Amino acid sequence: MKKTEDIEKNASTEEKIKEAARRVFTQKGYAATRTRDIAAESGYNLALINYYFRSKEKLFEMIMLEHLQLFVHSVMGIVSDPATSLETKIELLISHYIDMLKGNPDLPIFVLSEVNANPAKLLSRLGFSKMKHEKLAFVQQWKELSAKKKLKYNPLHILLNVLSMTIFPFAASPLLRDRTGMSVAEFNALMEERKKLIPMWIHDMLK
């Protein structure tokens, strides 16, 4: 039994195992990951993953939750700021995602395929209540825009386009790089260009 009542953080090893697990899970996915892989990657004994986290699944859920939050909550600051225009928000959002994905290129495939494998379980945890939804500056500005410009189509298309053009290239990057012979650095440079280009294209769609 632990000595202190409050949970003591052996930050060192516990965190190292979690980081190892993050790397392995994110690269191989839940089903293909062996607890032994995580142990090896962390440099610690197999039993420690059950000592610190109760099971493979618990450890996975912990990491998955953090990833989903990385995706969703990190942009809350951007989309809820009433001081910036809609177009500025979109630009910041794209820039933010591209920077984040350059450091975590496996994230899109990982998140999409795990959510696909278990939508109910994972998405319930996201919370992100739909009431608050209405209060976001982003949503308000969005509505004003659709009213004013009277777009001939569902404005959801535009949001889809922003996310598609920003995220998909990372998911397709192994295929793309194979076909074009591009290096990772060249790919990243291409994505860097898109920080300016995507907002421009989206701007034209809103014309």
Place this chain on the structure above:
Amino acid sequence: MKKTEDIEKNASTEEKIKEAARRVFTQKGYAATRTRDIAAESGYNLALINYYFRSKEKLFEMIMLEHLQLFVHSVMGIVSDPATSLETKIELLISHYIDMLKGNPDLPIFVLSEVNANPAKLLSRLGFSKMKHEKLAFVQQWKELSAKKKLKYNPLHILLNVLSMTIFPFAASPLLRDRTGMSVAEFNALMEERKKLIPMWIHDMLK
């Protein structure tokens, strides 16, 4: 031993098992698929999957190859036709993919994540030699266009945009439908709209 020299097709069961495998593999991915799942889905005994196909891996590779060809070869007819304009090709390509993905919504995540898990192995099989590449009407028209319009950016961005806006929504569909409360039918209707919209947006990008 088989009676006839040439491989006899017991089309019925062999094909049924392959179809079952296709469903299970595509929905759950290689690592999460159990041979018993395939047996159950097919309605046949577990041993038959090793009787007809030599192993889980062999069966998977067979199916994966078909999927990759579905993605790549099926559009060859479109992109190699010298009689159609570049914009027409793009329109046909988008329409083709949307139709195909409406019937196989799990395909994008499946292909992307399996390619990600094993790029070398899967992409080598694709062939799709790079010499032939140069001979495609699509590529030629593409070059003419980049020369004429002198785009301020790598034209690869446009191809990326076409594929992103067309394919990504299917990959994100579980998440999207959860967040918006959309039904599958509503989602499909949205994608149907995109058959017209994406070519329009791409057209504007080429302006």
Place this chain on the structure above:
DNA sequence: AACTTATTTAATCAAATGATTAAAAATAAG
């Protein structure tokens, strides 16, 4: 130091899983 608690390891377990085998059932051939 003596004692308690926390961390780490090696060994092992039980269930899951891909594969094989031997026999039964179905089908075809003579």
Place this chain on the structure above:
DNA sequence: CTTATTTTTAATCATTTGATTAAATAAGTT
């Protein structure tokens, strides 16, 4: 009908895999 061949099944094997246990080591307290 009898025999041979192909298809299908139930039972079983060997390995992998997530998890546990008991013991060893390290760290902290008094």
